[in-house]
Amino acid sequence: MIRTTSVHDARYALDGQAGSDAIHRDPVYSYAVTRLSADSHTGTGLAFTLGAGNELVCAAAARYADTLRGLEIEDVMARFGQISRQWADDPQFRWLGPHKGVVQLALASVTNACFDLWAKKRGVPLWKLLVDLSPEALLHTLDLSYLEDELTEKDALALLEKGRIGRESRLPILQSGYPGYDTSVGWFNYPDEQVRENCRRAVAEGFTAMKLKVGSADPERDIRRAELVREVAGADVRVMLDANQQWTLPQALAICPKLGNMQPYWIEEPTHPDDILGHQTLAEAIAPLKLALGEHVPNRIVFKNYLQTGSAGFIQVDAVRVGGVSEFLTVSLLCKKYGVPVVPHVGDMGQLHQHLVLFNHLGLGHEALFLEHIPHLKKHFVHPATVRDGVYLTPQEPGSSCDLKDL
Amino acid sequence: MIRTTSVHDARYALDGQAGSDAIHRDPVYSYAVTRLSADSHTGTGLAFTLGAGNELVCAAAARYADTLRGLEIEDVMARFGQISRQWADDPQFRWLGPHKGVVQLALASVTNACFDLWAKKRGVPLWKLLVDLSPEALLHTLDLSYLEDELTEKDALALLEKGRIGRESRLPILQSGYPGYDTSVGWFNYPDEQVRENCRRAVAEGFTAMKLKVGSADPERDIRRAELVREVAGADVRVMLDANQQWTLPQALAICPKLGNMQPYWIEEPTHPDDILGHQTLAEAIAPLKLALGEHVPNRIVFKNYLQTGSAGFIQVDAVRVGGVSEFLTVSLLCKKYGVPVVPHVGDMGQLHQHLVLFNHLGLGHEALFLEHIPHLKKHFVHPATVRDGVYLTPQEPGSSCDLKDL
Numbered sequence: 012m013i014r015t016t017s018v019h020d021a022r023y024a025l026d027g028q029a030g031s032d033a034i035h036r037d038p039v040y041s042y043a044v045t046r047l048s049a050d051s052h053t054g055t056g057l058a059f060t061l062g063a064g065n066e067l068v069c070a071a072a073a074r075y076a077d078t079l080r081g082l083e084i085e086d087v088m089a090r091f092g093q094i095s096r097q098w099a100d101d102p103q104f105r106w107l108g109p110h111k112g113v114v115q116l117a118l119a120s121v122t123n124a125c126f127d128l129w130a131k132k133r134g135v136p137l138w139k140l141l142v143d144l145s146p147e148a149l150l151h152t153l154d155l156s157y158l159e160d161e162l163t164e165k166d167a168l169a170l171l172e173k174g175r176i177g178r179e180s181r182l183p184i185l186q187s188g189y190p191g192y193d194t195s196v197g198w199f200n201y202p203d204e205q206v207r208e209n210c211r212r213a214v215a216e217g218f219t220a221m222k223l224k225v226g227s228a229d230p231e232r233d234i235r236r237a238e239l240v241r242e243v244a245g246a247d248v249r250v251m252l253d254a255n256q257q258w259t260l261p262q263a264l265a266i267c268p269k270l271g272n273m274q275p276y277w278i279e280e281p282t283h284p285d286d287i288l289g290h291q292t293l294a295e296a297i298a299p300l301k302l303a304l305g306e307h308v309p310n311r312i313v314f315k316n317y318l319q320t321g322s323a324g325f326i327q328v329d330a331v332r333v334g335g336v337s338e339f340l341t342v343s344l345l346c347k348k349y350g351v352p353v354v355p356h357v358g359d360m361g362q363l364h365q366h367l368v369l370f371n372h373l374g375l376g377h378e379a380l381f382l383e384h385i386p387h388l389k390k391h392f393v394h395p396a397t398v399r400d401g402v403y404l405t406p407q408e409p410g411s412s413c414d415l416k417d418l
Numbered sequence: 419m420i421r422t423t424s425v426h427d428a429r430y431a432l433d434g435q436a437g438s439d440a441i442h443r444d445p446v447y448s449y450a451v452t453r454l455s456a457d458s459h460t461g462t463g464l465a466f467t468l469g470a471g472n473e474l475v476c477a478a479a480a481r482y483a484d485t486l487r488g489l490e491i492e493d494v495m496a497r498f499g500q501i502s503r504q505w506a507d508d509p510q511f512r513w514l515g516p517h518k519g520v521v522q523l524a525l526a527s528v529t530n531a532c533f534d535l536w537a538k539k540r541g542v543p544l545w546k547l548l549v550d551l552s553p554e555a556l557l558h559t560l561d562l563s564y565l566e567d568e569l570t571e572k573d574a575l576a577l578l579e580k581g582r583i584g585r586e587s588r589l590p591i592l593q594s595g596y597p598g599y600d601t602s603v604g605w606f607n608y609p610d611e612q613v614r615e616n617c618r619r620a621v622a623e624g625f626t627a628m629k630l631k632v633g634s635a636d637p638e639r640d641i642r643r644a645e646l647v648r649e650v651a652g653a654d655v656r657v658m659l660d661a662n663q664q665w666t667l668p669q670a671l672a673i674c675p676k677l678g679n680m681q682p683y684w685i686e687e688p689t690h691p692d693d694i695l696g697h698q699t700l701a702e703a704i705a706p707l708k709l710a711l712g713e714h715v716p717n718r719i720v721f722k723n724y725l726q727t728g729s730a731g732f733i734q735v736d737a738v739r740v741g742g743v744s745e746f747l748t749v750s751l752l753c754k755k756y757g758v759p760v761v762p763h764v765g766d767m768g769q770l771h772q773h774l775v776l777f778n779h780l781g782l783g784h785e786a787l788f789l790e791h792i793p794h795l796k797k798h799f800v801h802p803a804t805v806r807d808g809v810y811l812t813p814q815e816p817g818s819s820c821d822l823k824d825l
Contacts, residue, residue: 034507034509034512034513035507035509035510035513037509037510038509038510039510058513060510060513061480061510061512061513062510063508063510063511064478064481064511064514064520064521067474067477067514068432068514070473071471071474072470074470095608101470102441102442102443102445102468103444103445103446103467103468103470103471104446104470104471105441105468105474106468106471107467107519107520107523107689108444108465108519109689109690110518110692110715111518111521111665111692111716112514112515112518112519112520112521113471113474113514113519113520113521114471114519115519116514153516155697156666157592157666157667157689157690157693159667159668160666160667160668160696161668161701185446192790225634256516257716259563259564259565259566259567260566260567261567262566269556271603271736282564283517283564283719284516285518285717285719285720285723286564286719286722286723286725287611287694287695288694288722288723288726288727289564289567294566307516309518309604312690312693313692314691315693315695316692316694316695316696319695320695321697339507355513387610397737398581401817408718
C-alpha cells in the first residue's frame with residue numbers, strides 16, 4: 012500500500028556552457044521528483060524543467076500524488092488510464108491547462124512515479140514489465156480520450172497485438188544495446204574549436220549520430236558550424252540540426268534549403284511548437300529533408316494533429332514533458348499507426364527513455380533508431396544509464412532508473 | 419515610477435450551481451491579481467482561474483512583476499511588445515510553456531496591470547486610451563513574433579490605419595451601449611424549470627441573445643434543453659450552445675446536426691481546444707452551422723492556426739487567458755484580417771472586455787456583435803460593469819474597471 016507521498020524540488024547547476032541552446036541560455040537542469048513509498052519499495056518519478064518554476068510543478072504534483080495514499084499500486088495500474096484522465100480533468104486544476112504547462116508536467120512526475128513503483132514491486136526493469144504486459148493490461152494504463160477519430164481502444168489493441176509479432180527476432184537488442192547519439196557536441200554557446208574537438212571525440216567514442224544547435228540570429232554562423240560538423244564527422248555520420256524554435260516561418264523556409272547542403276538527418280524544432288500548419292508548410296517546402304519535433308509538444312492531441320498533417324518526419328515525445336509514461340506510450344501507438352519513428356527528447360537524460368525505446372522496439376515494432384544521450388547529470392543518478400561504444404547497455408535494475416542520490 | 423508590485427490570490431465562492439458546466443463542476447471563481455503602485459495610481463491586472471492552482475499563477479506573475487519596479491509606466495508601454503516578448507522568452511520560465519498554462523496566465527495578470535496603470539495615469543478609461551493611440555503607438559504594445567507568415571508589423575499597421583476609417587459613424591455606440599448576452603440562463607447543473615424561468619427573465623430584461631450549456635453524457639438531455647430554450651425565447655433570440663469540450667469528434671459529428679434543428683447561433687467548444695484539425699473536420703461537416711472557440715486557447719499562434727483552417731466562425735479570445743490585453747489586440751487584428759468576429763469569453767466577468775470590444779469596434783472596425791455578461795462577482799468590483807436593457811453602459815472611470823474591493 013502507498014503510505015506516504017512527497018514531491019522534491021531537485022536542481023543541478025551545469026558546468027560552463029553545457030545545456031545552452033538558442034533560446035535556453037542559462038539552464039539549471041531541474042526535476043520535480045515525486046516519491047511514492049509503499050511497504051518495501053519507493054517509486055520515483057521525474058518531470059524536467061530548466062530551473063525557475065520547478066517549485067510550481069512540485070506544488071501541482073502534490074495535488075495529484077495526495078490522491079494515491081492508501082492505494083495498492085497494482086490496483087492503481089489496473090485502471091491507470093482512468094486515474095490519469097481523472098487527474099487531467101480535475102474540475103478546478105484543468106483550467107490551468109488543459110493538458111499543458113505546469114499541470115501537465117506535474118502529471119508526468121506523478122505518473123512516472125507510479126510506473127517506477129509498479130516495476131519495483133514486480134522486481135523487474137520497466138522495459139521488461141512493459142514488454143511482458145498483456146495488450147489488455149497495457150491498454151488499461153492509457154487515456155485515449157480525444158483520440159477517438161484516430162485511435163480507439165480497438166485500434167490500440169490491434170496495434171499492440173500486431174506489435175508483438177516477430178518480437179523474438181528483435182530480442183538480441185537486449186544484448187547488443189540500443190544505439191545512442193551524442194547531443195553534447197554542439198551546444199549553442201560552444202566556440203567552433205570546441206565543437207570540432209567534441210565531434211572528433213564523439214566519433215572516437217563510437218557515436219554514429221550527433222547533434223548541433225543552430226537557430227542563430229546570424230544564418231551564416233549556423234551554416235558554417237553545420238558544415239564544420241559534417242567535415243569533421245565525415246559523410247557516414249548522421250548529423251541532426253536543432254533550431255530550438257528560433258526561426259520565423261519565413262526564415263525557416265529560407266535557411267533550411269541552405270542547411271540541406273550538408274545533408275542533415277533532420278532539422279529539429281524550426282519554429283514555434285504550437286504552429287502545426289506552419290510546420291506543415293515548411294515540411295512540404297523542404298521535402299525530402301525531414302523535420303523532427305516534439306520536445307515542447309505537451310500532449311497526445313497536438314501530436315495527433317502533427318501526424319495528421321504529415322509534417323513530422325520524427326516524433327520527439329518526451330515522457331517528462333507529456334503526461335508521463337502513459338501518454339508517451341499512447342503517442343508511440345499513434346506514431347506506429349502513421350509509420351513515423353519515435354526518437355524521444357530526453358529531459359530525463361535518457362534514464363527513463365532507455366526503457367521506453369526498448370519497449371517501443373520490442374513491444375510495438377518501432378525501428379530501433381537511436382536515443383539521445385546527455386551525460387551532464389550522470390553523477391546524480393543511483394543507476395546512471397551506461398553508454399558504451401555508442402550504445403545504451405540494457406538496464407537490469409528493477410524500476411525505471413530514475414532514483415536520484417541525496418534526496 | 420512603479421514603486422511597489424504585489425500579487426494577490428483572490429477567490430470567490432459561488433452560490434449553488436452557478437458557473438457549472440459539463441467539465442467544471444465546482445468552480446471557485448478566482449483571480450491572480452497583480453497590483454503595480456506608482457506615485458498616485460495603482461494598476462490592477464487579472465488572470466482568471468477556477469480556484470485550485472490560483473496560487474501558482476500568482477507565484478509566476480510575481481516573477482514578471484518584479485522586473486517592473488523602478489520603471490515609468492509610459493516608458494514601459496512605449497516598448498511593451500518587446501517587454502512582453504522578453505517575459506514570454508524568459509530562458510528558464512519559458513520551458514513551462516511556451517506561451518501556455520500557468521506562465522501564460524501569469525503574463526496576462528501582469529500585462530493587464532500595466533494597461534490599467536497606463537490608462538489611470540492618463541486619466542481615461544482603457545477603451546478611450548486605446549482608441550486615441552496612434553497606430554504606431556499601439557503597434558509598439560504588441561509582440562507579433564511567430565506571426566510573420568500572417569501578420570507582419572506592416573500588415574498590422576495597415577489594419578490599424580484602415581480600422582480608423584469611418585470611426586465617426588461608429589461613435590454613437592458610446593451612448594447606446596454595447597450589446598450584452600446572458601450566459602447565466604442555462605448553467606449545466608440547473609434543472610429544466612430553472613432554465614425555463616431564467617430564459618423568461620432574460621428576455622424580459624431585454625437580452626436578445628443567451629447561452630445554454632450542453633455536452634451532457636446523454637445527448638437527449640442536450641437536445642431537450644436546447645429546444646426548451648428556443649421555445650421559451652422565441653425565434654428571434656440568438657441562442658448559443660456551449661459543450662465545454664465534452665464531445666469526442668465522432669460524437670460532435672453526430673450530435674451537432676441534431677442540435678442544428680433549433681438553429682443555434684453557434685456551437686461553442688465542441689471538443690478539445692488543441693484539436694485544430696478536429697475542429698476543421700467538424701466545421702466543414704456542419705456548415706453553415708458555425709463553431710465558436712477560444713476560451714481555452716492560450717496564445718496567438720494557436721489562434722492563427724484556427725483562422726488558417728477556417729474552422730472558427732467566432733473567436734472567443736479571453737484577455738485573462740492569453741497573454742493579456744496586448745495579445746488580445748494581436749488576435750483581434752488577426753481576426754480582422756480573416757473577417758472573423760471577436761466575441762470574447764469573459765473570465766473577467768466583462769469588466770476588462772467591455773473596454774476591449776469598444777476598441778475593437780471603434781478602432782478596428784469589428785462588428786459590435788455582443789459581449790457575454792456574467793453577473794456573479796458584481797459585488798466584488800469597485801466599478802462593476804453595468805448592463806441595462808441588455809446593453810453594457812460605456813464605462814467612464816479611468817483604467818480598465820478591474821479594481822476589486824477588499825484587496
